[in-house]
Amino acid sequence: MSPRAGLTTERLVRAGAExxxxxxxxxxxxxxxxxxxxxxxxxxxxxxxxSQDLKTRxxxxxxxxxxxxxxTALAGRAGKDALAAYGHVYxxxxxxxxxxxxxxxxxxxxxxxxxxxxxxxxQMARAILRGYDLTEPDxxxxxxxxxxxxxxxxxxxxxxxxxxxxxxxxxxxVWIVDHVDALLRTPPTP
Amino acid sequence: MSPRAGLTTERLVRAGAExxxxxxxxxxxxxxxxxxxxxxxxxxxxxxxxSQDLKTRxxxxxxxxxxxxxxTALAGRAGKDALAAYGHVYxxxxxxxxxxxxxxxxxxxxxxxxxxxxxxxxQMARAILRGYDLTEPDxxxxxxxxxxxxxxxxxxxxxxxxxxxxxxxxxxxVWIVDHVDALLRTPPTP
DNA sequence: GCACATACCTAAACCTATTAGGCTAGTGCG
DNA sequence: CGCACTAGCCTAATAGGTTTAGGTATGTGC
Numbered sequence: 558m559s560p561r562a563g564l565t566t567e568r569l570v571r572a573g574a575e576x577x578x579x580x581x582x583x584x585x586x587x588x589x590x591x592x593x594x595x596x597x598x599x600x601x602x603x604x605x606x607x608s609q610d611l612k613t614r615x616x617x618x619x620x621x622x623x624x625x626x627x628x629t630a631l632a633g634r635a636g637k638d639a640l641a642a643y644g645h646v647y648x649x650x651x652x653x654x655x656x657x658x659x660x661x662x663x664x665x666x667x668x669x670x671x672x673x674x675x676x677x678x679x680q681m682a683r684a685i686l687r688g689y690d691l692t693e694p695d696x697x698x699x700x701x702x703x704x705x706x707x708x709x710x711x712x713x714x715x716x717x718x719x720x721x722x723x724x725x726x727x728x729x730x731v732w733i734v735d736h737v738d739a740l741l742r743t744p745p746t747p
Numbered sequence: 748m749s750p751r752a753g754l755t756t757e758r759l760v761r762a763g764a765e766x767x768x769x770x771x772x773x774x775x776x777x778x779x780x781x782x783x784x785x786x787x788x789x790x791x792x793x794x795x796x797x798s799q800d801l802k803t804r805x806x807x808x809x810x811x812x813x814x815x816x817x818x819t820a821l822a823g824r825a826g827k828d829a830l831a832a833y834g835h836v837y838x839x840x841x842x843x844x845x846x847x848x849x850x851x852x853x854x855x856x857x858x859x860x861x862x863x864x865x866x867x868x869x870q871m872a873r874a875i876l877r878g879y880d881l882t883e884p885d886x887x888x889x890x891x892x893x894x895x896x897x898x899x900x901x902x903x904x905x906x907x908x909x910x911x912x913x914x915x916x917x918x919x920x921v922w923i924v925d926h927v928d929a930l931l932r933t934p935p936t937p
Numbered sequence: 938g939c940a941c942a943t944a945c946c947t948a949a950a951c952c953t954a955t956t957a958g959g960c961t962a963g964t965g966c967g
Numbered sequence: 968c969g970c971a972c973t974a975g976c977c978t979a980a981t982a983g984g985t986t987t988a989g990g991t992a993t994g995t996g997c
Binding site: 662664667694695697698701702704705706707708709710712713716717718719721722723724728729732733736737739740743 | 852854857884885887888891892894895896897898899900902903906907908909911912913914918919922923926927929930933
Binding site: 562563597 | 974
């Protein structure tokens, strides 16, 4: 029984992220985390400001991880290839880490959001769109479209919305990427 | 002090929905509801099975309300006009009733989902798409696309994702409806 | 005007969150 | 080496939320 369990904010947040993936982000609780480390709940409050703080940190971690994957996946790709890779990163991440993915959709206060990896996400979306011939404000509209379709699709798919009907979800995904690619090549609004 | 407060499941669910819109769906709690009716918490358990039950019922109510609005809005419309109306109903409902809209996105167990107004939503999406020349499986893909874009957009917008940059969110909305309409007119995949 | 079902209550057990203050094990300095 | 100090974890306590069991009283219907 070592009286020092070696808690750090870092380790707590990582454990919280894993817990989120296992039992769902909603079930991530300071108490559950304390149980995992075999430590009393109050002990976590030296490392975390609050339950909300824990959740926010998990969100930030997830955003970082996704941004890192995005930047790897996008290296050397352009056009439709890049578009597909971009969407694939999100979908894959959500499958592998459903709890983290949910966490990443937390609404952060403006300062926190600005300091997060969120802006990197949009930057990368913009980078992809540079492969299409869009001029402002179309490019911004398109960034928002990508966010909407991909996040919307993944959240419906995760909720099981497409699981009990044919065609398979994978086919719809490909269909959507194809058509969004085509959409981005249509001439700007008249 | 009438010893009978006149509680019914119906009234509790409606009050819960209003509470959700005021303070957020996450904050809807059996206790808060009891407070509103000036009644002890345990009293609600004759009318509600559990906290989860309350939330599910709010979700079902919201799905019904949206489906009703959809069917009104779609009457007499077709093509792009119908498409725009369809999206508008969701966006408007989410603005007016943010708590209910969030509730509606709860994942329901399969039987509950099947008995909900959810299927009416998809039926109406299909009805709109009949105005475009799609053949299966494209129509199903398109139903899923509509769900993804609209729900995705609304959830990003609600989270404040578009509020601090130009162009205004409204413009993007119009742009997206335009382009999705165009997308649905492009010839099927080869 | 009585019997009964119903609607609401009290009481209690159990969870989570959060704060205040205590004990002790390592750290660093003389 | 040993002392003082600062972390790091603990106990204790408060405040809410959920849920169940069992009581009391109210209004309905015979």
